[in-house]
Amino acid sequence: MTTGAKEFSRFGVHHEDCIGSKVRRSEKRRPTTTTLTRMTLREQLTGRLDELIANVVALAEINSGTHNPDGVNRCAERLAEQVEALRPDRVEMVPVDPTPIVTENGEQTSRPVGNALRVTKRADTPFQVCLFGHLDTVFPAEHPFQTVAVSNHRLHGPGVADCKGGLVLATEVLRHVETVEWGQQIGWEFLVVPDEEVGSVGSQPLLRAAAGRCNIGLGFEPALPSGGVAGARKGTLNGHTVVRGRAAHAGRAHHEGRSAVRGLARLIDTLEELNERDGVTVNFGRISGGGPTNVVPDFAMGAFNLRVGTAEDSAWIRQQFERVTARTAAAHELEIELIWGSSRDPKPRTPALDQLLADVASAADEAGLQIAAEDTGGCCDGNDLAAAGLPNVDSLGICGGNIHSSQEFAEVGSIAERVPVVVEVLRRAYRRSVA
Numbered sequence: 229m230t231t232g233a234k235e236f237s238r239f240g241v242h243h244e245d246c247i248g249s250k251v252r253r254s255e256k257r258r259p260t261t262t263t264l265t266r267m268t269l270r271e272q273l274t275g276r277l278d279e280l281i282a283n284v285v286a287l288a289e290i291n292s293g294t295h296n297p298d299g300v301n302r303c304a305e306r307l308a309e310q311v312e313a314l315r316p317d318r319v320e321m322v323p324v325d326p327t328p329i330v331t332e333n334g335e336q337t338s339r340p341v342g343n344a345l346r347v348t349k350r351a352d353t354p355f356q357v358c359l360f361g362h363l364d365t366v367f368p369a370e371h372p373f374q375t376v377a378v379s380n381h382r383l384h385g386p387g388v389a390d391c392k393g394g395l396v397l398a399t400e401v402l403r404h405v406e407t408v409e410w411g412q413q414i415g416w417e418f419l420v421v422p423d424e425e426v427g428s429v430g431s432q433p434l435l436r437a438a439a440g441r442c443n444i445g446l447g448f449e450p451a452l453p454s455g456g457v458a459g460a461r462k463g464t465l466n467g468h469t470v471v472r473g474r475a476a477h478a479g480r481a482h483h484e485g486r487s488a489v490r491g492l493a494r495l496i497d498t499l500e501e502l503n504e505r506d507g508v509t510v511n512f513g514r515i516s517g518g519g520p521t522n523v524v525p526d527f528a529m530g531a532f533n534l535r536v537g538t539a540e541d542s543a544w545i546r547q548q549f550e551r552v553t554a555r556t557a558a559a560h561e562l563e564i565e566l567i568w569g570s571s572r573d574p575k576p577r578t579p580a581l582d583q584l585l586a587d588v589a590s591a592a593d594e595a596g597l598q599i600a601a602e603d604t605g606g607c608c609d610g611n612d613l614a615a616a617g618l619p620n621v622d623s624l625g626i627c628g629g630n631i632h633s634s635q636e637f638a639e640v641g642s643i644a645e646r647v648p649v650v651v652e653v654l655r656r657a658y659r660r661s662v663a
């Protein structure tokens with residue numbers, strides 16, 4: 229669906245809010261041969277904005293909520309059509325294991341996810357780059373946010389920034405790479421997973437394999453609100469505490485009961501005190517359990533998310549959770565099951581990452597843009613690739629904002645700005661590898 233600017237403005241998004249890379253128009257530079265080439269690329273892309281918009285809209289209007297595998301697969305097929313022009317050697321739809329989940333009754337089961345799309349070219353050349361992103365969004369098939377509104381070059385729709393605009397941007401990077409001489413000396417793998425929004429549990433083998441094959445990673449998660457890219461990222465751990473007690477009539481035999489709700493409350497209170505450690509956050513985001521108020525409740529469950537700055541924090545917090553859970557269970561005569569779910573290791577600053585971030589900043593600077601690195605608490609596949617040994621910048625995607633909400637938007641003009649920067653970062657990394 230396309231609507232005019234008037235209707236679009238009811239979302240309260242104004243052009244002044246534009247969070248694209250900051251353009252320093254005031255600075256005059258003497259163009260070098262390479263900047264002339266990049267100017268040409270930017271101009272070329274600017275001239276194709278309508279086509280780029282159509283490509284993002286085509287992907288975003290296919291619902292690909294993580295647990296809508298049919299939609300995710302349709303989106304993968306559409307993206308596969310868009311990358312056909314790159315004449316890849318292989319286009320694979322790779323099945324991915326289901327995501328383990330814990331139901332509201334505390335039962336462990338799993339939910340299916342779609343296929344990953346893996347597109348490769350020149351896999352036998354020594355220098356390999358992994359371009360990565362994801363097909364899935366946080367918007368399920370029944371969510372009201374399903375269509376894209378276009379106003380000037382701003383798109384408002386599900387996944388336009390996170391991360392479908394980025395997938396179109398990545399495709400344009402590869403399109404340009406295929407036209408330049410040095411581009412023929414590198415191999416690439418475009419890996420697009422179906423389950424990033426739920427921790428990429430099933431995609432881990434694909435991510436690890438890519439990390440093992442490639443020299444650098446370029447990720448197309450949306451740009452940070454400033455237009456910058458993520459530097460260090462925290463790690464994350466998810467899980468559930470399932471508390472089982474003993475039911476009893478609240479009036480006649482209250483003392484015979486063992487309240488799971490009370491046990492969970494104690495447990496959450498104690499565990500959230502661990503927030504006092506620097507770099508660690510503990511957040512219980514959801515609870516369930518209990519039943520009629522005249523019965524001592526025999527079931528309660530809490531779902532939590534933890535963030536950690538270092539591998540030591542991660543080991544420490546796991547240990548604390550095990551200890552507090554065992555102690556609370558014993559003190560209240562309860563059975564408490566601690567179920568660890570998806571996790572991502574922290575992505576620390578390393579010399580290899582710092583080199584890539586410096587390349588991004590200086591390539592942007594040459595293009596008259598400002599793309600600075602900022603450390604963040606969020607996680608993505610960049611964490612997993614880094615943990616598997618692949619240096620990567622993961623937020624080179626489209627500029628936009630309000631992701632994971634019905635106000636999500638993306639600025640298509642930022643594709644024209646950022647593609648030349650990413651191309652230059654890749655060119656420099658390749659040059660270093662043969663120097």
Ligand SMILES: [Zn+2]
Pocket residue numbers: 362390391424449450608
């Ligand atoms: Zn994302």
